[in-house]
Amino acid sequence: MDNYVVGIDIGGTKLATVVADDSCKIVNKVRKPTLADKGPEYAIQLLFDMVYQTIEEASLKLETIRAIGVSCGGPLDTKTGVVYSPPNLPGWDAFPLKERLESEFKVPTMIENDANACALAEYRFGGGRGYNVVLYMTMSTGIGGGIVVNGQIFHGANDSAGEVGHQILLPDGPQCGCGKRGCLEALCSGPAIARRAKEAVQNESNSIILALADGKLDAVKSEHVLEAARQDDSLAQKLIDETAYYMGWGIANVVNMLNPDIVLLGTIAIAAGDLLLNPIRHTVSSFAMARPAEAVKIMPAQLGDSLGDLAAIALVV
């Protein structure tokens, strides 16, 4: 057998390497902290070691590996494989990731933006199976997006398609990490929900949100808002409804443009389930045009904890 592939998932906090067989079954994985402040040279040497370790522990030889897929925070160039200053990877400025991996391992290597790779994995193995036009949206520290059309990632002119989180909904709204104001991400990411909650709890002594965060305002997170909403906390419910309103508004814009079969929402939407998804569906159906609104399903992503591993593998199977 010489038909194994290696997947590499590069995040701001952790690195993961996996090896999978030709039926996409993951046979071994290794995880290590990224230690992002040590820069790209530290990370690439660590990744080399991790790939060798992943292969050796599975009792495989390097010659059995036919390709490497890499899922990494963007911006990046999928053709040249150069990574350009991802916000979560300081110092990775014009870093030739594909070239470095290919010269070490001598196998074809595909580099992809993590949200795009996740979209492809959901299309191949998860909630997007059987659909032609799939939009995947992360909903965690940021709001990223990936579009898969007929089995192919839609990249746009220079690998910048799918930035659904940076559509501006409120031009005078809160500051976004991208430098603009009032983006969907600045309203609905985990930190954005936490920020709105921190502002709101200061004028709302009846809410249990602060108590769930052990009374520490700085410790309030989106998880506490979800937990409080489940316990019928009216402020938390209001924050969830507000989040669903902006998410639904943003998704409706994309639904009108793309006419997707399905929109799959990650992390926070998975944790929240119908508590968040039902009001999102309601807003989409009232804001989007009738025909695309009728066609689209809005569902939680399905791959859960294995999404990052499968995202890198999906690129090379």
Ligand SMILES: [Zn+2]
């Ligand atoms: Zn933005």
